Amino acid sequence: MGLEQLVACVVEADMDNVEDMIKKELDAGTDPAVILKDGLINGMDVVGEQFESGDFFLPEMLAAALTMKAGVEYLKSHLVGDSNESAGTVIVGTVEGDIHDIGKNLVTMMLEGAGFEVYDVGIDVATEDFVKAVKEKNPQILGLSSLLTNTMPSIKTVIAALKEAGLREQVKIMIGGAPVTQEFADDVGADGYASDAAGAVALARGFMGN
Amino acid sequence: MARSILKVLSDEEVQRIHETSLKILQEFGAKIDDEDLRNDLVDLGCSVEGDRVKIPADVVEKVVENVKKHNHLTFTSRTGYTVEMNPDTTVTHTAGGLPDIIDLETGAKRRPLTEDFIASMRLINQLEYPEFPCALVYPDDVPSQINQVKQVELMFRYSKKPIYSPGISSPGEAKFIASLFKAFEESYKDEIKNPMGNVCISPESPLHIPQVITDTMKEIISAGIATSILSAPVGGMTGPLTLAGGLAQVNAEMIAFATVCYVINPETPLFYGSRLFYANMKTGCTIMGLPETGLASAAAAQMAAYNGFLSDVFGLCNTSCTYDVQSGYEKAINGLVPALAGASWISGFGSMASLMVASYEALVIDSEIFSLMKRVLDGITVNDDTLGLDVLHSAIEGSMILAHPHTIKHLRSGELFKPDLGFNSVWSDWVKDGSKDIQTVARERVRELIEKDEIVPLPDDLEKEVNEIMAEATKELVK
Ligand code: B12
Numbered sequence: 001m002g003l004e005q006l007v008a009c010v011v012e013a014d015m016d017n018v019e020d021m022i023k024k025e026l027d028a029g030t031d032p033a034v035i036l037k038d039g040l041i042n043g044m045d046v047v048g049e050q051f052e053s054g055d056f057f058l059p060e061m062l063a064a065a066l067t068m069k070a071g072v073e074y075l076k077s078h079l080v081g082d083s084n085e086s087a088g089t090v091i092v093g094t095v096e097g098d099i100h101d102i103g104k105n106l107v108t109m110m111l112e113g114a115g116f117e118v119y120d121v122g123i124d125v126a127t128e129d130f131v132k133a134v135k136e137k138n139p140q141i142l143g144l145s146s147l148l149t150n151t152m153p154s155i156k157t158v159i160a161a162l163k164e165a166g167l168r169e170q171v172k173i174m175i176g177g178a179p180v181t182q183e184f185a186d187d188v189g190a191d192g193y194a195s196d197a198a199g200a201v202a203l204a205r206g207f208m209g210n
Numbered sequence: 211m212a213r214s215i216l217k218v219l220s221d222e223e224v225q226r227i228h229e230t231s232l233k234i235l236q237e238f239g240a241k242i243d244d245e246d247l248r249n250d251l252v253d254l255g256c257s258v259e260g261d262r263v264k265i266p267a268d269v270v271e272k273v274v275e276n277v278k279k280h281n282h283l284t285f286t287s288r289t290g291y292t293v294e295m296n297p298d299t300t301v302t303h304t305a306g307g308l309p310d311i312i313d314l315e316t317g318a319k320r321r322p323l324t325e326d327f328i329a330s331m332r333l334i335n336q337l338e339y340p341e342f343p344c345a346l347v348y349p350d351d352v353p354s355q356i357n358q359v360k361q362v363e364l365m366f367r368y369s370k371k372p373i374y375s376p377g378i379s380s381p382g383e384a385k386f387i388a389s390l391f392k393a394f395e396e397s398y399k400d401e402i403k404n405p406m407g408n409v410c411i412s413p414e415s416p417l418h419i420p421q422v423i424t425d426t427m428k429e430i431i432s433a434g435i436a437t438s439i440l441s442a443p444v445g446g447m448t449g450p451l452t453l454a455g456g457l458a459q460v461n462a463e464m465i466a467f468a469t470v471c472y473v474i475n476p477e478t479p480l481f482y483g484s485r486l487f488y489a490n491m492k493t494g495c496t497i498m499g500l501p502e503t504g505l506a507s508a509a510a511a512q513m514a515a516y517n518g519f520l521s522d523v524f525g526l527c528n529t530s531c532t533y534d535v536q537s538g539y540e541k542a543i544n545g546l547v548p549a550l551a552g553a554s555w556i557s558g559f560g561s562m563a564s565l566m567v568a569s570y571e572a573l574v575i576d577s578e579i580f581s582l583m584k585r586v587l588d589g590i591t592v593n594d595d596t597l598g599l600d601v602l603h604s605a606i607e608g609s610m611i612l613a614h615p616h617t618i619k620h621l622r623s624g625e626l627f628k629p630d631l632g633f634n635s636v637w638s639d640w641v642k643d644g645s646k647d648i649q650t651v652a653r654e655r656v657r658e659l660i661e662k663d664e665i666v667p668l669p670d671d672l673e674k675e676v677n678e679i680m681a682e683a684t685k686e687l688v689k
Contacts, residue, residue: 051492054492057491057492058491058492058493058494059446059491097354099379099414099420102444102447102448103494106447106494148309148348148354149309149310149321149348149350150348150354150357151354153354178309178495178496178566179309179310179566195493195495196493196494196495197493197494198493
């Protein structure tokens with residue numbers, strides 16, 4: 001019944017009504033965990049299918065993700081236990097010397113949309129700052145973006161520094177940016193490469209065993 | 211106004227977009243990190259809110275009036291090749307900073323080296339178009355901290371055409387690039403009174419001029435080096451998806467940048483370097499072969515002309531990763547549309563794969579593509595002689611048109627295009643010539659042309675000075 005409406009609400013990115021709709025469900029006595037799973041998450045799954053099959057583009061995908069996020073935020077206080085656990089923690093940043101951030105921001109938004117907790121450490125990030133962030137946030141995944149052939153070597157430097165700090169084994173590293181290739185990723189010993197933000201999400205899910 | 215044959219925007223639309231830009235500048239303003247510059251802008255009549263500088267219409271008017279004073283320029287290379295630029299001219303330059311190149315021998319994509327950089331300059335010397343080389347590739351064997359200084363050095367050394375320098379975003383490198391300009395222009399000052407090239411600097415979209423960029427401007431704009439302002443919003447990501455909105459934003463970013471230049475050095479010539487472009491909205495990756503690339507470039511040329519700037523726009527850009535029909539139609543549409551709209555500078559030569567890959571063959575093919583466009587731009591001359599009444603009359607009287615002096619005269623003066631590279635006969639001839647496609651023909655030409663190019667050494671004192679500048683740059687920047 002009503003949950004179909006909530007699914008549609010996410011699919012259509014109807015941000016204005018998502019809270020109301022969840023409230024109605026709660027008032028009607030629907031289990032918050034069911035609202036989350038069969039309503040919000042199911043809505044995102046539909047969006048995912050539409051994206052794969054060709055009807056939806058990035059803007060629709062992101063708008064739906066933002067709607068779902070707002071819904072989850074509202075629902076949070078009603079959820080018990082770990083049913084709102086994030087899909088995983090990711091640190092994302094653009095390497096030293098490089099200020100290109102459009103792609104990295106896109107990766108961040110798409111990961112957030114997929115339920116990951118993402119710490120965006122910004123642009124022109126020094127190697128030691130990546131190491132520090134990994135130490136502090138203890139993420140499962142580190143995403144490095146580089147748009148310049150000049151700054152691509154920094155990816156290698158970061159990986160080496162993580163090894164040195166004894167942190168390499170605890171974090172999966174994925175890399176991307178227009179001039180980056182799978183070959184380069186293999187070369188520098190990254191765990192994954194994706195050519196776009198949707199690919200970054202697929203990689204991250206894979207790392208988490210999903 | 212530029213000699214525009216095509217208007218993709220009506221005069222009213224141009225005006226409306228410009229009025230929107232004025233609103234953007236007045237109400238949103240531009241974020242400028244440098245506090246001293248913000249204060250200088252207040253002295254000029256702007257207002258400041260936090261780090262945003264709001265630019266009122268009267269200041270815009272002053273800035274634009276000043277820009278107009280510098281829109282007739284002549285560039286001359288150290289070997290004397292001269293290019294005039296003014297609101298009635300259209301000239302061309304290569305793409306710049308491409309991360310990879312197609313190896314001429316193997317056909318494989320690989321990182322370019324210094325030798326590729328030099329070979330591309332020598333090839334461009336021998337081609338009719340473009341009139342300006344840019345730093346086509348990023349040599350991978352040069353330290354990153356001085357890569358762009360090296361690019362400018364190599365361009366000055368090997369180009370026989372005036373140079374279109376890369377986009378610079380580091381004040382450290384900018385300083386040495388300005389020194390190179392000075393060294394070359396001083397060394398030839400008795401023979402050559404004109405500038406030998408330009409550089410490019412990019413603001414950030416939307417409407418932000420970061421500290422490193424204003425620091426770079428202080429080196430370049432103060433030195434009076436002609437500068438292309440490369441404003442590059444990605445539609446739907448760092449600017450509105452709609453072309454009209456993107457154009458209003460680009461126009462506002464140009465004016466904001468020009469306003470900062472005005473307080474640094476009002477004598478520096480500026481180009482309206484619109485780089486408005488779009489992405490594949492499924493993947494987010496930017497693609498340059500969309501027809502919107504050409505359409506936005508044409509509209510930007512109109513916006514530039516409206517404000518008295520010379521324009522500098524995308525052109526022979528494509529998404530295709532090979533030498534196929536897609537490559538040809540993308541380049542033709544995206545080059546011809548802005549050219550017809552009166553763009554002053556058309557870019558993209560030598561590129562493929564959305565400005566990610568350079569190619570020697572593409573340089574040769576693009577020269578040919580532009581030759582065709584040039585013929586279209588030259589248009590149709592209508593006068594008593596070209597109307598050809600006499601020749602028609604004599605044909606009716608029984609004489610032969612083919613051998614008529616009128617035919618010979620106009621054939622010689624270039625009424626009909628004669629391809630230099632492209633195939634122009636019939637199937638049987640094509641088979642007889644080896645059934646070659648354009649890439650094969652172009653590849654043979656590349657080798658011939660590079661071989662033909664003779665390197666002109668630098669005068670001894672300049673050689674010494676350049677080496678000193680490069681040594682100093684290495685010492686200061688390479689850690
Ligand atoms: C926009 C742009 C700029 C803007 C950047 C604005 C910003 N805030 O980011 C500005 C104008 C400031 C700029 C500056 C420069 N740029 Co620039 N820029 C571009 C351009 C045109 C598009 C990049 C972009 O944002 N695309 C859209 C986004 C969405 O795509 P993306 O970043 O590739 O991300 C996608 C994938 O790569 C992937 N991805 C990205 N990150 C990650 C991370 C992970 C973990 C994963 C899995 C995936 C992933 O997902 C995204 C898609 O879904 C490219 C050309 C191109 N074809 O890419 C040149 C380009 C990258 N720039 C280039 C250059 C040279 C520069 C400058 C040095 C010169 C200049 N123009 O001033 C400076 C560099 C300054 C610096 N120190 O970093 C060159 C690089 C050359 C080289 N050899 O490496 C390019 C290729 C253009 C060219 N041919 O000259 N640039």
